[in-house]
Amino acid sequence: MSAGKLLRLRMDVPVIMLLIHLTYTEIRALVASSGVEGEDRCPLGQFPCGNLSDCLPQALQCNGHKDCPNGADERRCGDNVGWADLFGPTLQNASPVDQYFLNECFLQEYPESCDCIRTDVECVEVNLQDVPALSPNVTWLSLRSNDIRVLSDFVFSEYSALQRLFLQNNSLQFISTHAFSSLHKLKRLFLSENLISSLSPGVFKDLHQLEWLILDHNPLTSLSQDTFIGLKSLVYLSMVDASLQQLPHPSFCEHMPALDWLDLEGNQIQTLNFSILKTCSKLEVLLLMENRIRRVPENTFQSLWKLAELNLSSNRIKELPKNTFKSLSKSLLKLYFQKFQYCSYAPHVRSCKPNTDGISSFEDLLANIVLRVSVWVMAFITCFGNLLVIGMRSLIRAENNLHAACIKVLCCADCLMGVYLFFVGVFDVKFRGQYNRNALLWMESVECRTIGFLAMLSSEVSVLLLTYLTLEKFLVIVFPFSNLRPGKLQTGVVLASIWLLGFIIAAVPLMNEDVFGNYYGRNGVCFPLHSDRQEKPTAKGYSTGIFLGLNVVAFLVIVFSYSSMFFSIYKTGINATDLRSRLHRDVAVANRFFFIVFSDALCWIPIFLVKILSLLKVEIPGTISSWVVIFILPINSALNPILYTLTTSFFREQVELLLCRWQRRHLLKKDRKSLTSSTIFMETARATCYQQPAYLQRVSLTVADPRYA
Numbered sequence: 001m002s003a004g005k006l007l008r009l010r011m012d013v014p015v016i017m018l019l020i021h022l023t024y025t026e027i028r029a030l031v032a033s034s035g036v037e038g039e040d041r042c043p044l045g046q047f048p049c050g051n052l053s054d055c056l057p058q059a060l061q062c063n064g065h066k067d068c069p070n071g072a073d074e075r076r077c078g079d080n081v082g083w084a085d086l087f088g089p090t091l092q093n094a095s096p097v098d099q100y101f102l103n104e105c106f107l108q109e110y111p112e113s114c115d116c117i118r119t120d121v122e123c124v125e126v127n128l129q130d131v132p133a134l135s136p137n138v139t140w141l142s143l144r145s146n147d148i149r150v151l152s153d154f155v156f157s158e159y160s161a162l163q164r165l166f167l168q169n170n171s172l173q174f175i176s177t178h179a180f181s182s183l184h185k186l187k188r189l190f191l192s193e194n195l196i197s198s199l200s201p202g203v204f205k206d207l208h209q210l211e212w213l214i215l216d217h218n219p220l221t222s223l224s225q226d227t228f229i230g231l232k233s234l235v236y237l238s239m240v241d242a243s244l245q246q247l248p249h250p251s252f253c254e255h256m257p258a259l260d261w262l263d264l265e266g267n268q269i270q271t272l273n274f275s276i277l278k279t280c281s282k283l284e285v286l287l288l289m290e291n292r293i294r295r296v297p298e299n300t301f302q303s304l305w306k307l308a309e310l311n312l313s314s315n316r317i318k319e320l321p322k323n324t325f326k327s328l329s330k331s332l333l334k335l336y337f338q339k340f341q342y343c344s345y346a347p348h349v350r351s352c353k354p355n356t357d358g359i360s361s362f363e364d365l366l367a368n369i370v371l372r373v374s375v376w377v378m379a380f381i382t383c384f385g386n387l388l389v390i391g392m393r394s395l396i397r398a399e400n401n402l403h404a405a406c407i408k409v410l411c412c413a414d415c416l417m418g419v420y421l422f423f424v425g426v427f428d429v430k431f432r433g434q435y436n437r438n439a440l441l442w443m444e445s446v447e448c449r450t451i452g453f454l455a456m457l458s459s460e461v462s463v464l465l466l467t468y469l470t471l472e473k474f475l476v477i478v479f480p481f482s483n484l485r486p487g488k489l490q491t492g493v494v495l496a497s498i499w500l501l502g503f504i505i506a507a508v509p510l511m512n513e514d515v516f517g518n519y520y521g522r523n524g525v526c527f528p529l530h531s532d533r534q535e536k537p538t539a540k541g542y543s544t545g546i547f548l549g550l551n552v553v554a555f556l557v558i559v560f561s562y563s564s565m566f567f568s569i570y571k572t573g574i575n576a577t578d579l580r581s582r583l584h585r586d587v588a589v590a591n592r593f594f595f596i597v598f599s600d601a602l603c604w605i606p607i608f609l610v611k612i613l614s615l616l617k618v619e620i621p622g623t624i625s626s627w628v629v630i631f632i633l634p635i636n637s638a639l640n641p642i643l644y645t646l647t648t649s650f651f652r653e654q655v656e657l658l659l660c661r662w663q664r665r666h667l668l669k670k671d672r673k674s675l676t677s678s679t680i681f682m683e684t685a686r687a688t689c690y691q692q693p694a695y696l697q698r699v700s701l702t703v704a705d706p707r708y709a
Contacts, residue, residue, distance in 0.1 A: 049073065107135040119161075131155050142166040144190075151179035164188040168214070172196055181206050192216035192238075199223060205230035216240040223248045228255045235259060241266040253280035261285040265311075268292050274299045283307055289336065290314040302327045311336040313353075320345065322440060341523060344439030352436070359626040360524035362436045365428040371630055375425045378634050382418030385641040386411040396654040402491045406472075407644050409495050410465045413502075414637035416458035421634060423451045424525055435524070443521035452520025453506045455527050455633075460546070461502035462636055466600065467554045468494060469644070474561040478568045505546060509539065516542065525629050529610060540615070547611045555604050595643060603635040 042048050042055035049056060049068030056067055067073050105116035111132045114123035120140035123132060128146040136158050144166050153176040156162065160182050172194035180186070186207055196218040204210065210231055216238055225248035228234070234256045244267040253259050262283055269291040277283075281303050289311045298321040301307060307328055313336045325332060325346040335349045340357035343349070352362060361367040366375060389411045393404050427447070431438050442448055476485060486494065509519035509528070517536040520526045528543050610628055 047073070107138060109133060109135045110138075134159065137161055140164045143170065145169045147171055149173055151175045153178040154181050155179055157182040160184060162186055166190045168192040168194070170194055175199065175203055177201075177203055180204060183207055184209060186210050188212045190214045191218070192240075194218050196220060199227045201226035202229050204228060207231060209233050212236045212238075214238045215242055217242070219243045221245055225249065225251055225254075231256045233258055236261045238263040239267070240264070243267065244269055246271060247276050249276040251279050252276055253283075258282060263287040264291065266290045270294060272300050273297050274302055277301065278303045280304060281306065285309045287311045288315070292316055295319040296324055297321070298323050299327075300324065304328065305331060307331055309334040312342075313338050317342075325349070341439075341443075343436055344443065347437040347440065357523060358624065359629065360435060360439070363433050365431050365435050365442070365524045366424070366630075367626065371626055372425070372428060374630050375421050375428070378630065378638065379418045379421035379425060382421065382634050382638045383415055385638060386415040386418065389641040390415075396658065402486070402488060403472075405491065406465065406469055406495065409499075410462065410469070410640060410644065413458050413461040413465060413499075414640050416454050417462075417634050417637035420451050420455040420458065421630070423447070439524065443524065443526070444518060445521075448526040449510060449520045452526035452528065453510065456506040456520075457502050458637065459633065460505045460550070461499060462640070463551055463554050464498045464502060465495075466636070466640075467557055468498065470558045470561045474565055477565045505550075509542060515539075519543075523625070527629050527633070529607065529614075529625065529628060529633075544611065544615060547607060551604060552608060555600060558600055599636060599639045599643060603632055606632050 047056060048054070049070060049072045054068060056073060103117050106118050107116055107121065110116050110121050111123060111126070111128075113126040114121050114132070116122075119137055121134060121138055122142045123146065124142055125145045128143060128148060130148065131143065131151070134141070138159050139161050141159070141162060141164070145168075148167065148170040149172060151167075151172065151174070155176075156165070156179065162183055163185055165183070165186060165188065168190045169192070172191065173196065175191075175196065177200040180189075180203065183206060187209055189207065189210055189212065192214045193216065196215070197220065199220070201224045204213070204227070207230055211233055213231065213234055213236070217240065220239065220242040222245060227248065228237075232255070235258050237256065237259060238261075240263055242264075244264065246269060247264075259280060259282055262280070262285065265287050266289075269288065270293060272288070272293055272295075274297065277300065280286075283304050284306050286304070286307060286309070290313075293312065293315040294317060296312070296317060296319065301310070301324065305327070308331055310328075310332065311334075315338060317338070320342060322345055325335070328346070329348045332346060332348075333350045335343065335346050335352045337343060337352070337354070340354045340360065343352035343362065346352060355362050356367045359365075359367060359371070364372075366372045390408050393408055427442065431442065435442075472486065509516040515536065516539045519528050519539050519542075522528055522535065528539070529547070606628055610624065
């Protein structure tokens with residue numbers, strides 16, 4: 001070997017040794033900085049396949065099989081961390097002489113079936129049943145994917161120089177108390193994917209330099225609080241899918257004072273409290289996703305003053321106090337939940353996922369531009385249409401005063417839905433860009449509860465009024481010669497009763513917060529449609545009774561009544577002499593009935609389905625909830641003025657009459673100079689404007705009279 005090459009090698013050795021001895025924190029920072037782009041590209045719980053656009057579930061990473069097309073999922077999987085991985089590309093480009101020198105084995109003894117490079121031995125998938133005999137100077141040993149079942153006492157005692165030991169994917173069932181004795185320099189220990197059901201107290205007591213301990217995918221149902229004695233340098237502990245039902249307490253971290261990263265994903269932990277985590281003050285990352293946690297007491301994380309990342313997603317949390325993360329306001333940077341609304345409990349966190357519930361986002365009350373524009377459009381259409389009908393019906397002579405009064409009351413109720421949407425738009429503008437800082441205060445505010453109350457009042461009064469109007473038409477059409485038509489007093493009593501009942505329905509959840517919780521503050525738009533795990537049982541039962549009880553019954557009554565009315569109209573028209581006239585009239589009535597029923601179905605059926613799916617705990621995309629609240633819920637309120645007023649024959653004729661009179665007066669003022677022409681015009685206008693309307697020219701009142709359609 002030339003002197004130049006030896007000199008270059010001697011200069012490279014310190015660099016290589018420096019990188020080999022990188023601390024865990026430095027490696028984590030290096031990996032994090034190199035993987036930011038991939039993390040942003042893939043959703044939570046998945047990892048990128050190198051530079052490819054493919055994303056795979058986290059469980060497929062480092063599982064011993066190449067799931068990525070380029071094999072990126074099996075790179076840097078623990079036993080590859082070090083100079084061989086960091087300098088892989090450099091070594092591939094090295095000259096044959098350099099390559100030979102670097103690949104030389106410095107061990108005098110190792111199995112022939114294994115590979116040796118310098119002081120590193122790799123015995124992967126060679127059907128080993130015991131730990132093989134090796135030279136004492138071995139520093140790196142991989143025994144992955146073999147059939148080793150027992151680690152007896154002092155089995156590694158001769159390998160005191162060992163720094164990394166990989167035993168994953170064996171059949172390990174028992175580890176003796178002194179199995180790892182004398183491994184004072186060991187820094188990485190991988191025991192994942194074995195059959196270890198218990199660990200003896202003090203089994204790791206000699207591993208004073210151990211930094212990483214991986215126990216993933218073992219049936220560890222419980223652990224002793226003395227299991228981790230001696231691990232004073234441990235910074236990374238992973239027990240993913242280890243079947244843990246609880247953590248050892250009250251001093252879980254007492255023997256691991258340097259513990260920085262704790263991964264407990266995919267276990268069966270049900271309880272968290274301050275006593276379990278009080279000694280884990282150095283933790284920066286705590287991963288608890290996919291457990292069975294139901295309750296998180298307020299002071300649980302009080303001692304974790306350095307915690308920067310916390311993942312509680314995919315749990316069964318039913319109780320989460322609002323001040324749970326108050327003590328972490330300065331340190332916490334990343335927070336993960338199952339539901340977006342919990343992000344409001346930590347308004348100062350830099351990144352909280354999920355980023356949206358489909359309605360609101362971390363920044364805005366309404367998540368996207370479509371919702372922001374649509375809420376104003378729907379508010380304008382609903383308010384303008386209903387106010388127009390109220391004004392026009394107040395000016396125009398009504399053919400049926402009681403029916404006209406009912407329609408105006410219906411418009412008043414529907415107009416409240418427009419007011420509700422208007423205020424949602426106003427508060428969206430108010431909180432633009434900083435919603436998460438105000439989300440909790442907003443959802444608990446009097447304003448949120450008030451507009452939620454208005455939306456519920458509008459919805460239920462509208463439902464009840466539509467049902468009453470349908471029953472009124474049903475009695476008139478199906479029983480035209482009966483005396484079942486309500487009078488003025490009865491109509492007034494019914495309308496007052498409907499408003500009183502609607503008020504009670506909307507107000508009951510506000511009367512007792514201990515029973516109903518924050519009934520209207522479950523989301524940013526303050527409407528209690530979607531059920532979640534934190535909802536009080538009483539509130540869930542109440543909303544189910546309203547949306548799937550009262551409203552379903554009302555919808556079925558409307559469908560049945562209109563079907564009976566159309567059948568009665570068709571049957572009555574059979575004896576008509578003018579077939580063409582009868583068919584035209586039947587088609588017109590059928591179209592009107594169809595659009596009335598169709599608009600009701602378009603509004604209510606999606607609401608029924610969303611409520612049923614939420615009760616069945618089916619995961620509903622948040623965007624569906626936003627469409628239901630902003631678009632579908634106000635459909636009836638926006639269409640009722642058109643269906644019940646603007647398209648009726650009587651209303652159109654009255655509008656034409658008003659326009660005719662206005663035109664006549666306008667022309668009279670303009671043409672007063674000519675008496676003759678004015679007289680002729682007055683006679684013509686009188687003949688036109690005061691001509692008997694078409695509906696009065698009918699010989700008899702038929703069941704198809706437009707005033708009842």
